[in-house]
Amino acid sequence: MPLPQPDDLTSLVLRTDFGDEGAWEVVRAALDAAGEYPHATYVSELCFAGVGVQALLDEEAAADEDEQIVYMFLADAATMKDAGHPLLAVDLSDEPGRTFRVSVRWFPDISTNLSIANMDFAEFADAADGSGAFRGFGGG
16 A cells, blocks of 8 residues: 655645545545645545554555655544544654644644654654644643
């Protein structure tokens, strides 16, 4: 199951929960409305249903270096069920497997900074609160 590459300077949002099509549409609409410009390349393919972080790490480890993805965001069951639609941010490169949750509110800021390499994954992950969620620098 090779991971698709984002088309441009957007971040890959991979759907892994297929239990509620309406919830997926709500998540996509919320992400699209969160920023002035598009920040996501969406992948909604059944072959990724229920895929976990370890499977993604294994897939990336097997990929050619020029086809590897540095990070991605998963739209999993928690994303679909929680009112804030927190995506699971996953580091696939520097600290493979490191994760944190990010709400729709913060997605554009994180996506932009990661896609242009202005900041790295660890800076956002280090700022996550005790529940593992990024709520801005300073917790706001």
